[in-house]
Amino acid sequence: MTKEDDRFIQVREGEPLFDTRRKTGRVIAYRVFSASVFFCICCIWLYRVTVPTEIDENRTGLIWFGLYWVVVQSLWWNPVWRFTFNDRLSRRYGNDLPSLDVFVCTADSVIEPPLMVVNTVLSAAALDYPPEKLAVYLSDDGGSELTFYALAEAAEFAKTWVPFCKKFDAEPRSPATYLSCKASKLGSAAAEEVAMLYREMAERIETAARLGRIPDEARLKYVEGFSQWDPDATRRNHGTILQILVDGRKANTVTLVYLSREKRPEHHHHFKAGAMNALIRVSSKITCGRIILNVDCDMYSNNSKSARDALCILLDEKEGKEIAFVQFPQCFENLTRNDLYGSMMRVGADVEFKGLDGNGGPLYIGTGCFHRRDVICGRKYGEEEEESEDISETEMIKALASCNYEENSQWGKEMGVKYGCPVEDVITGLAIQCRGWKSAYLNPKKKAFVGVAPTNLHQMLVQQRRWSEGDFQSIVRFGMPKERSALD
Ligand SMILES: O=c1ccn([C@@H]2O[C@H](COP(=O)(O)OP(=O)(O)O[C@H]3O[C@H](CO)[C@@H](O)[C@H](O)[C@H]3O)[C@@H](O)[C@H]2O)c(=O)[nH]1
Ligand SMILES: [Mn+2]
Known part of the structure:
Protein backbone atom coordinates (compact mmCIF):
# COMPACT_ATOMS: atom_id res chain seq x y z
CA MET A 1 0.00 0.00 0.00
CA THR A 2 1.41 3.38 -0.93
CA LYS A 3 1.60 6.00 1.78
CA GLU A 4 -0.77 8.94 1.23
CA ASP A 5 1.19 11.99 0.11
CA ASP A 6 0.38 14.66 2.66
CA ARG A 7 0.85 17.52 0.21
CA PHE A 8 -2.10 16.57 -1.96
CA ILE A 9 -4.78 15.84 0.54
CA GLN A 10 -7.15 18.48 1.84
CA VAL A 11 -6.65 19.39 5.45
CA ARG A 12 -9.39 17.79 7.42
CA GLU A 13 -11.16 19.72 10.13
CA GLY A 14 -9.29 19.42 13.38
CA GLU A 15 -6.25 17.82 11.79
CA PRO A 16 -3.27 18.79 13.96
CA LEU A 17 -0.58 21.14 12.69
CA PHE A 18 2.07 19.42 14.77
CA ASP A 19 2.75 16.09 16.33
CA THR A 20 4.35 15.29 19.67
CA ARG A 21 6.26 12.02 19.79
CA ARG A 22 7.96 10.03 22.50
CA LYS A 23 10.72 7.52 21.86
CA THR A 24 9.38 4.85 24.19
CA GLY A 25 12.26 2.37 23.85
CA ARG A 26 14.90 4.95 24.67
CA VAL A 27 12.88 6.39 27.52
CA ILE A 28 12.30 2.99 29.10
CA ALA A 29 16.01 2.14 28.80
CA TYR A 30 16.90 5.41 30.46
CA ARG A 31 14.38 4.87 33.25
CA VAL A 32 15.80 1.42 34.01
CA PHE A 33 19.30 2.88 34.11
CA SER A 34 18.09 5.77 36.25
CA ALA A 35 16.34 3.39 38.70
CA SER A 36 19.57 1.40 39.09
CA VAL A 37 21.55 4.59 39.81
CA PHE A 38 18.88 5.63 42.31
CA THR A 50 24.46 4.89 59.64
CA VAL A 51 28.25 5.22 59.76
CA PRO A 52 29.52 7.26 62.80
CA THR A 53 30.36 10.94 62.06
CA GLU A 54 34.00 10.56 63.17
CA ILE A 55 34.69 8.16 60.31
CA ASP A 56 32.71 10.03 57.65
CA GLU A 57 33.20 13.79 57.46
CA ASN A 58 31.89 14.22 53.91
CA ARG A 59 28.35 13.24 54.68
CA THR A 60 26.53 16.44 53.66
CA GLY A 61 28.33 16.77 50.34
CA LEU A 62 27.36 13.30 49.18
CA ILE A 63 23.80 13.58 50.43
CA TRP A 64 23.48 16.91 48.59
CA PHE A 65 24.85 15.49 45.32
CA GLY A 66 22.40 12.61 45.58
CA LEU A 67 19.51 15.02 46.08
CA TYR A 68 20.69 17.13 43.15
CA TRP A 69 20.73 14.01 40.96
CA VAL A 70 17.16 13.17 41.98
CA VAL A 71 15.92 16.70 41.22
CA VAL A 72 17.48 16.86 37.74
CA GLN A 73 15.88 13.56 36.75
CA SER A 74 12.79 15.60 35.88
CA LEU A 75 14.78 16.94 32.90
CA TRP A 76 15.51 13.47 31.51
CA TRP A 77 12.44 11.55 32.53
CA ASN A 78 9.96 12.45 29.85
CA PRO A 79 11.55 13.95 26.70
CA VAL A 80 9.31 14.78 23.75
CA TRP A 81 10.02 15.50 20.10
CA ARG A 82 7.84 17.95 18.16
CA PHE A 83 7.23 17.70 14.42
CA THR A 84 5.42 20.39 12.48
CA PHE A 85 3.29 20.07 9.33
CA ASN A 86 4.13 23.20 7.40
CA ASP A 87 2.17 22.14 4.34
CA ARG A 88 -1.00 21.75 6.37
CA LEU A 89 -0.50 25.27 7.72
CA SER A 90 -0.16 26.63 4.18
CA ARG A 91 -3.27 24.81 3.01
CA ARG A 92 -5.34 25.90 5.96
CA TYR A 93 -4.26 29.53 6.20
CA GLY A 94 -2.59 30.39 2.87
CA ASN A 95 -1.21 33.90 3.35
CA ASP A 96 -3.76 34.66 6.02
CA LEU A 97 -1.17 34.43 8.80
CA PRO A 98 -0.97 36.64 11.90
CA SER A 99 1.31 39.64 11.63
CA VAL A 118 22.24 44.15 9.47
CA ASN A 119 22.91 40.63 8.25
CA THR A 120 20.69 39.43 11.09
CA VAL A 121 18.06 42.03 10.16
CA LEU A 122 18.19 41.03 6.48
CA SER A 123 17.88 37.33 7.31
CA ALA A 124 14.76 38.09 9.34
CA ALA A 125 13.32 40.34 6.63
CA ALA A 126 13.72 37.45 4.16
CA LEU A 127 11.82 34.92 6.29
CA ASP A 128 9.34 32.85 4.34
CA TYR A 129 6.39 34.99 5.39
CA PRO A 130 3.93 37.33 3.63
CA PRO A 131 6.01 40.55 3.45
CA GLU A 132 3.14 42.88 4.32
CA LYS A 133 2.66 40.90 7.56
CA LEU A 134 6.31 41.08 8.58
CA ALA A 135 8.15 43.90 10.37
CA VAL A 136 11.73 43.97 11.65
CA TYR A 137 12.62 46.37 14.48
CA LEU A 138 16.20 47.07 15.38
CA SER A 139 16.69 48.31 18.95
CA ASP A 140 20.01 50.08 19.32
CA ASP A 141 21.01 50.59 22.95
CA GLY A 142 24.31 51.98 21.69
CA GLY A 143 22.46 54.95 20.13
CA SER A 144 24.95 54.75 17.29
CA GLU A 145 24.67 56.77 14.09
CA LEU A 146 26.75 54.09 12.45
CA THR A 147 24.22 51.37 13.24
CA PHE A 148 21.46 53.61 11.92
CA TYR A 149 23.45 54.23 8.76
CA ALA A 150 24.02 50.49 8.32
CA LEU A 151 20.30 49.80 8.71
CA ALA A 152 19.44 52.50 6.20
CA GLU A 153 21.85 50.89 3.72
CA ALA A 154 20.37 47.47 4.49
CA ALA A 155 16.86 48.81 3.84
CA GLU A 156 17.98 49.72 0.30
CA PHE A 157 19.68 46.36 -0.21
CA ALA A 158 16.61 44.51 1.12
CA LYS A 159 14.69 45.65 -1.97
CA THR A 160 16.88 43.31 -4.02
CA TRP A 161 17.77 40.72 -1.39
CA VAL A 162 14.27 39.74 -0.22
CA PRO A 163 12.79 39.15 -3.71
CA PHE A 164 16.00 37.32 -4.70
CA CYS A 165 15.74 34.91 -1.75
CA LYS A 166 12.11 34.20 -2.49
CA LYS A 185 28.60 28.16 -7.42
CA LEU A 186 26.46 31.28 -7.86
CA GLY A 187 26.41 31.16 -11.64
CA SER A 188 23.24 33.06 -12.46
CA ALA A 189 23.31 36.74 -13.41
CA ALA A 190 20.82 37.58 -10.66
CA ALA A 191 23.07 36.01 -8.04
CA GLU A 192 26.12 37.82 -9.36
CA GLU A 193 24.25 41.10 -9.22
CA VAL A 194 23.07 40.53 -5.66
CA ALA A 195 26.60 39.55 -4.61
CA MET A 196 27.97 42.74 -6.13
CA LEU A 197 25.37 44.92 -4.41
CA TYR A 198 26.12 43.24 -1.10
CA ARG A 199 29.86 43.74 -1.45
CA GLU A 200 29.35 47.42 -2.24
CA MET A 201 27.06 47.88 0.74
CA ALA A 202 29.45 46.03 3.06
CA GLU A 203 32.33 48.15 1.83
CA ARG A 204 30.44 51.39 2.54
CA ILE A 205 29.44 50.26 6.04
CA GLU A 206 32.91 49.00 6.92
CA THR A 207 34.59 52.13 5.61
CA ALA A 208 32.25 54.30 7.69
CA ALA A 209 33.04 52.14 10.74
CA ARG A 210 36.78 52.33 10.14
CA LEU A 211 36.82 56.09 9.64
CA GLY A 212 34.18 56.69 12.31
CA ARG A 213 32.44 58.96 9.82
CA ILE A 214 29.13 58.73 7.97
CA PRO A 215 29.31 59.84 4.29
CA ASP A 216 27.76 63.26 3.68
CA GLU A 217 25.46 61.97 0.92
CA ALA A 218 23.99 59.49 3.38
CA ARG A 219 23.44 62.21 5.98
CA LEU A 220 21.51 64.15 3.38
CA LYS A 221 19.58 61.17 2.10
CA TYR A 222 18.47 60.08 5.60
CA VAL A 223 18.33 63.55 7.10
CA GLU A 224 15.08 62.80 8.95
CA GLY A 225 16.82 60.04 10.89
CA PHE A 226 20.21 61.69 11.46
CA SER A 227 18.61 64.97 12.57
CA GLN A 228 17.30 63.16 15.66
CA TRP A 229 20.84 62.98 17.11
CA ASP A 230 21.68 66.07 19.16
CA PRO A 231 25.27 67.26 18.72
CA ASP A 232 26.01 66.42 22.38
CA ALA A 233 24.24 63.02 22.36
CA THR A 234 26.16 60.12 23.91
CA ARG A 235 25.18 56.48 24.20
CA ARG A 236 24.10 57.04 27.83
CA ASN A 237 22.42 60.38 27.34
CA HIS A 238 20.12 60.99 24.37
CA GLY A 239 16.47 61.33 23.43
CA THR A 240 14.39 58.70 21.65
CA VAL A 254 8.59 44.22 4.88
CA THR A 255 8.54 47.09 7.40
CA LEU A 256 11.93 48.13 8.79
CA VAL A 257 12.22 50.31 11.88
CA TYR A 258 15.17 51.74 13.81
CA PRO A 265 22.17 58.88 33.32
CA GLU A 266 19.69 59.32 36.19
CA HIS A 267 17.35 56.56 34.91
CA HIS A 268 18.06 52.85 35.06
CA HIS A 269 17.74 51.39 31.58
CA HIS A 270 17.34 47.70 32.58
CA PHE A 271 19.58 46.39 29.81
CA LYS A 272 17.99 44.14 27.22
CA ALA A 273 14.74 43.80 29.19
CA GLY A 274 14.26 47.58 28.99
CA ALA A 275 14.98 47.53 25.27
CA MET A 276 12.46 44.73 24.72
CA ASN A 277 9.72 46.55 26.61
CA ILE A 291 3.42 37.27 17.19
CA ILE A 292 6.81 38.57 18.32
CA LEU A 293 10.11 36.93 17.41
CA ASN A 294 13.09 37.97 19.52
CA VAL A 295 16.64 37.45 18.29
CA ASP A 296 20.04 38.68 19.46
CA CYS A 297 21.82 40.80 16.88
CA ASP A 298 24.43 38.08 16.36
CA MET A 299 21.88 35.32 15.65
CA TYR A 300 20.79 35.23 12.05
CA SER A 301 17.87 33.24 10.75
CA ASN A 302 19.35 30.12 9.17
CA ASN A 303 16.05 28.51 8.19
CA SER A 304 13.46 30.69 6.52
CA LYS A 305 10.68 28.28 7.51
CA SER A 306 11.14 28.80 11.26
CA ALA A 307 8.30 31.33 11.54
CA ARG A 308 5.92 28.90 9.84
CA ASP A 309 7.14 26.07 12.06
CA ALA A 310 6.44 28.15 15.15
CA LEU A 311 2.97 29.02 13.84
CA CYS A 312 2.19 25.32 13.35
CA ILE A 313 2.44 25.13 17.13
CA LEU A 314 0.77 28.42 18.05
CA LEU A 315 -2.13 28.13 15.57
CA ASP A 316 -2.89 24.48 16.22
CA GLU A 317 -6.56 24.34 17.14
CA LYS A 318 -6.33 21.69 19.81
CA GLU A 319 -3.11 22.11 21.76
CA GLY A 320 -1.77 25.40 20.39
CA LYS A 321 -4.19 27.55 22.37
CA GLU A 322 -2.44 26.86 25.64
CA ILE A 323 1.08 27.47 24.33
CA ALA A 324 2.48 30.94 24.98
CA PHE A 325 5.84 30.75 23.25
CA VAL A 326 7.91 28.52 20.98
CA GLN A 327 11.62 28.36 21.71
CA PHE A 328 14.32 27.23 19.24
CA PRO A 329 17.78 26.25 20.50
CA GLN A 330 20.78 28.58 20.42
CA CYS A 331 23.22 27.24 17.82
CA PHE A 332 26.62 28.64 16.95
CA GLU A 333 28.81 28.72 13.87
CA ASN A 334 32.11 29.82 15.42
CA LEU A 335 32.77 26.92 17.77
CA THR A 336 36.35 26.48 18.87
CA ARG A 337 38.18 23.24 18.08
CA ASN A 338 36.60 20.40 20.12
CA ASP A 339 34.16 23.01 21.42
CA LEU A 340 36.55 23.89 24.22
CA TYR A 341 34.05 26.04 26.09
CA GLY A 342 31.06 23.75 25.70
CA SER A 343 29.17 26.42 23.75
CA MET A 344 27.17 23.85 21.82
CA MET A 345 25.28 23.17 25.05
CA ARG A 346 24.44 19.75 23.61
CA VAL A 347 22.99 18.33 26.78
CA GLY A 348 20.73 21.36 27.12
CA ALA A 349 19.65 21.53 23.49
CA ASP A 350 19.36 17.81 22.71
CA VAL A 351 18.18 16.40 26.02
CA GLU A 352 17.17 18.77 28.80
CA PHE A 353 14.99 21.14 26.79
CA LYS A 354 13.15 18.16 25.31
CA GLY A 355 12.64 16.93 28.85
CA PRO A 362 11.09 24.88 27.88
CA LEU A 363 12.47 28.10 29.32
CA TYR A 364 12.53 31.30 27.30
CA ILE A 365 16.23 31.85 26.58
CA GLY A 366 16.19 35.29 25.07
CA THR A 367 16.79 34.57 21.41
CA GLY A 368 15.11 32.45 18.74
CA CYS A 369 11.79 32.61 20.56
CA PHE A 370 8.32 33.30 19.13
CA HIS A 371 5.90 34.88 21.64
CA ARG A 372 2.26 35.80 21.59
CA ARG A 379 -2.45 38.16 29.65
CA LYS A 380 -3.26 35.17 31.84
CA TYR A 381 -4.21 31.79 30.38
CA GLY A 382 -7.99 31.65 29.88
CA GLU A 383 -8.46 35.42 29.50
CA GLU A 384 -9.74 36.75 26.18
CA GLU A 385 -7.30 38.19 23.69
CA GLU A 386 -7.76 41.95 23.29
CA GLU A 387 -8.22 43.84 20.03
CA SER A 388 -5.06 45.30 18.55
CA GLU A 389 -4.08 48.83 19.55
CA ASP A 390 -4.51 52.01 17.50
CA ILE A 391 -1.91 53.15 15.05
CA SER A 392 -0.42 56.56 15.97
CA GLU A 393 1.89 59.23 14.62
CA THR A 394 5.67 58.93 14.96
CA GLU A 395 6.06 61.76 17.49
CA MET A 396 3.44 60.25 19.79
CA ILE A 397 5.07 56.85 19.52
CA LYS A 398 8.46 58.23 20.59
CA LYS A 413 6.81 43.65 36.75
CA GLU A 414 3.43 42.39 35.56
CA MET A 415 3.88 43.54 31.97
CA GLY A 416 6.51 42.75 29.39
CA VAL A 417 9.98 41.39 30.10
CA LYS A 418 10.88 41.41 33.81
CA TYR A 419 13.51 43.63 35.37
CA GLY A 420 16.07 43.01 38.07
CA CYS A 421 17.52 39.67 37.00
CA PRO A 422 20.61 38.99 34.88
CA VAL A 423 18.60 36.37 32.95
CA GLU A 424 15.52 38.48 32.33
CA ASP A 425 14.40 36.02 29.68
CA VAL A 426 14.36 32.94 31.93
CA ILE A 427 12.44 34.69 34.70
CA THR A 428 9.96 36.15 32.20
CA GLY A 429 9.31 32.72 30.71
CA LEU A 430 8.79 31.19 34.16
CA ALA A 431 6.35 33.96 35.11
CA ILE A 432 4.37 33.27 31.91
CA GLN A 433 4.20 29.58 32.86
CA CYS A 434 3.06 30.57 36.37
CA ARG A 435 0.10 32.33 34.75
CA GLY A 436 -1.07 28.99 33.39
CA TRP A 437 0.58 28.85 29.98
CA LYS A 438 2.70 26.14 28.44
CA SER A 439 5.57 26.54 25.99
CA ALA A 440 7.03 24.33 23.27
CA TYR A 441 10.50 23.49 22.03
CA LEU A 442 11.36 23.03 18.36
CA ASN A 443 14.71 21.66 17.34
CA PRO A 444 14.51 21.01 13.59
CA LYS A 445 17.40 19.32 11.76
CA LYS A 446 18.09 22.48 9.84
CA LYS A 447 19.14 24.94 12.55
CA ALA A 448 16.66 27.79 12.82
CA PHE A 449 19.01 30.46 14.21
CA VAL A 450 22.78 30.51 14.23
CA GLY A 451 24.92 32.89 16.24
CA VAL A 452 28.29 33.72 17.69
CA ALA A 453 29.54 31.99 20.85
CA PRO A 454 32.22 33.36 23.20
CA THR A 455 35.64 32.75 21.68
CA ASN A 456 37.93 33.24 24.66
CA LEU A 457 38.06 32.27 28.29
CA HIS A 458 37.31 35.77 29.57
CA GLN A 459 34.12 36.17 27.48
CA GLN A 464 28.67 31.79 32.52
CA ARG A 465 28.88 33.88 35.67
CA ARG A 466 25.94 36.03 34.56
CA TRP A 467 23.87 32.97 33.67
CA SER A 468 24.70 31.18 36.94
CA GLU A 469 23.89 34.24 39.03
CA GLY A 470 20.70 34.80 37.10
CA ASP A 471 19.56 31.19 37.23
CA PHE A 472 20.27 31.03 40.96
CA GLN A 473 18.28 34.24 41.48
CA SER A 474 15.40 32.74 39.48
CA ILE A 475 15.36 29.63 41.69
CA VAL A 476 15.35 31.73 44.85
CA ARG A 477 12.64 34.04 43.55
CA PHE A 478 10.42 31.21 42.36
CA GLY A 479 11.06 29.15 45.45
CA MET A 480 9.71 31.81 47.80
CA PRO A 481 5.91 31.91 47.92
CA LYS A 482 5.81 35.71 48.43
CA GLU A 483 7.97 36.46 45.39
CA ARG A 484 6.19 33.84 43.41
CA SER A 485 2.75 35.28 44.01
CA ALA A 486 4.12 38.68 42.96
CA LEU A 487 5.20 37.09 39.68
CA ASP A 488 1.85 35.39 39.07
O1 LIG B 1 21.78 46.89 27.56
C1 LIG B 1 21.71 45.97 26.75
C2 LIG B 1 22.50 44.79 26.83
C3 LIG B 1 22.37 43.81 25.85
N1 LIG B 1 21.50 43.98 24.83
C4 LIG B 1 21.38 42.93 23.78
O2 LIG B 1 21.02 41.71 24.35
C5 LIG B 1 21.52 40.62 23.59
C6 LIG B 1 22.18 39.60 24.49
O3 LIG B 1 23.28 40.15 25.17
P1 LIG B 1 24.73 39.45 25.23
O4 LIG B 1 25.63 40.39 25.91
O5 LIG B 1 25.09 38.96 23.87
O6 LIG B 1 24.46 38.25 26.21
P2 LIG B 1 24.55 36.65 25.98
O7 LIG B 1 25.01 36.05 27.26
O8 LIG B 1 25.27 36.28 24.76
O9 LIG B 1 23.00 36.39 25.78
C7 LIG B 1 22.27 35.28 26.22
O10 LIG B 1 21.80 35.45 27.54
C8 LIG B 1 21.01 36.62 27.76
C9 LIG B 1 20.58 36.62 29.22
O11 LIG B 1 19.90 35.46 29.56
C10 LIG B 1 19.81 36.64 26.81
O12 LIG B 1 19.12 37.86 26.94
C11 LIG B 1 20.28 36.48 25.39
O13 LIG B 1 19.20 36.46 24.50
C12 LIG B 1 21.08 35.19 25.28
O14 LIG B 1 21.54 35.01 23.95
C13 LIG B 1 22.48 41.22 22.55
O15 LIG B 1 21.85 41.21 21.30
C14 LIG B 1 22.69 42.63 23.05
O16 LIG B 1 22.91 43.52 22.02
C15 LIG B 1 20.72 45.12 24.74
O17 LIG B 1 19.94 45.28 23.80
N2 LIG B 1 20.84 46.08 25.70
MN1 LIG C 1 25.52 37.07 22.84
Missing part, protein backbone atom coordinates in the same frame (compact mmCIF):
# COMPACT_ATOMS: atom_id res chain seq x y z
CA PHE A 39 19.17 2.27 44.06
CA CYS A 40 22.95 2.82 44.40
CA ILE A 41 22.42 6.36 45.70
CA CYS A 42 20.00 5.02 48.33
CA CYS A 43 22.64 2.46 49.43
CA ILE A 44 25.24 5.26 49.74
CA TRP A 45 22.80 7.42 51.70
CA LEU A 46 22.03 4.53 54.03
CA TYR A 47 25.71 3.87 54.59
CA ARG A 48 26.51 7.58 55.16
CA VAL A 49 23.67 8.03 57.60
CA LEU A 100 4.83 39.04 12.91
CA ASP A 101 7.17 41.60 14.51
CA VAL A 102 10.82 40.63 14.75
CA PHE A 103 12.85 42.36 17.49
CA VAL A 104 16.61 42.48 17.00
CA CYS A 105 18.58 43.96 19.92
CA THR A 106 22.00 45.50 19.70
CA ALA A 107 23.90 47.45 22.34
CA ASP A 108 27.36 48.36 21.14
CA SER A 109 28.53 49.16 17.61
CA VAL A 110 32.12 48.15 18.43
CA ILE A 111 31.49 44.75 20.03
CA GLU A 112 28.58 44.04 17.70
CA PRO A 113 29.69 45.32 14.27
CA PRO A 114 26.85 46.98 12.31
CA LEU A 115 27.49 44.76 9.29
CA MET A 116 26.82 41.66 11.39
CA VAL A 117 23.72 43.31 12.86
CA LYS A 167 12.58 33.74 -6.21
CA PHE A 168 15.56 31.39 -5.93
CA ASP A 169 14.63 29.87 -2.59
CA ALA A 170 18.03 30.91 -1.24
CA GLU A 171 19.18 29.49 2.10
CA PRO A 172 20.41 30.65 4.52
CA ARG A 173 19.07 34.17 4.17
CA SER A 174 21.83 36.07 5.91
CA PRO A 175 23.57 37.55 2.84
CA ALA A 176 27.08 37.25 4.31
CA THR A 177 26.68 33.54 5.00
CA TYR A 178 24.81 32.79 1.78
CA LEU A 179 27.34 34.58 -0.40
CA SER A 180 30.34 33.11 1.38
CA CYS A 181 29.20 29.50 1.17
CA LYS A 182 27.62 29.72 -2.28
CA ALA A 183 30.15 32.14 -3.80
CA SER A 184 31.82 29.58 -6.03
CA ILE A 241 15.38 58.14 18.05
CA LEU A 242 12.76 56.45 15.95
CA GLN A 243 12.83 56.10 12.21
CA ILE A 244 10.53 53.98 10.08
CA LEU A 245 12.90 53.27 7.20
CA VAL A 246 10.44 51.20 5.18
CA ASP A 247 6.75 51.39 5.84
CA GLY A 248 5.47 48.11 4.47
CA ARG A 249 1.91 48.91 5.53
CA LYS A 250 1.65 51.13 2.48
CA ALA A 251 3.93 49.31 0.08
CA ASN A 252 3.26 45.58 0.45
CA THR A 253 6.84 45.01 1.62
CA LEU A 259 14.66 52.53 17.49
CA SER A 260 17.08 53.85 20.05
CA ARG A 261 15.09 54.41 23.26
CA GLU A 262 15.75 57.46 25.41
CA LYS A 263 18.68 57.10 27.82
CA ARG A 264 19.44 59.45 30.71
CA ALA A 278 10.31 49.76 24.64
CA LEU A 279 10.10 47.69 21.45
CA ILE A 280 6.86 46.04 22.56
CA ARG A 281 5.22 49.44 23.17
CA VAL A 282 6.57 51.19 20.09
CA SER A 283 5.71 48.33 17.73
CA SER A 284 2.19 48.14 19.20
CA LYS A 285 1.57 51.56 17.61
CA ILE A 286 3.15 50.76 14.25
CA THR A 287 2.52 47.22 13.05
CA CYS A 288 1.33 45.56 16.26
CA GLY A 289 2.28 42.04 15.19
CA ARG A 290 0.30 39.41 17.09
CA LEU A 356 11.37 20.33 29.96
CA ASP A 357 9.04 20.30 26.96
CA GLY A 358 7.57 17.02 28.19
CA ASN A 359 6.91 18.67 31.56
CA GLY A 360 5.06 21.84 30.55
CA GLY A 361 7.57 23.56 28.35
CA ARG A 373 2.23 39.57 22.04
CA ASP A 374 -0.69 39.64 24.44
CA VAL A 375 0.86 36.97 26.67
CA ILE A 376 4.25 38.65 27.01
CA CYS A 377 2.28 41.81 27.80
CA GLY A 378 0.66 40.05 30.76
CA ALA A 399 7.03 59.05 24.02
CA LEU A 400 6.53 55.32 24.56
CA ALA A 401 10.30 54.80 24.52
CA SER A 402 11.08 57.63 26.96
CA CYS A 403 12.69 57.10 30.37
CA ASN A 404 9.66 58.39 32.27
CA TYR A 405 7.08 56.26 30.55
CA GLU A 406 7.48 53.29 32.85
CA GLU A 407 7.37 55.25 36.12
CA ASN A 408 4.58 53.98 38.37
CA SER A 409 3.59 51.41 35.78
CA GLN A 410 3.59 47.63 35.72
CA TRP A 411 6.21 47.43 32.97
CA GLY A 412 9.05 45.17 34.04
CA MET A 460 33.02 32.68 28.42
CA LEU A 461 33.54 33.22 32.14
CA VAL A 462 31.63 36.53 32.08
CA GLN A 463 28.73 34.88 30.30
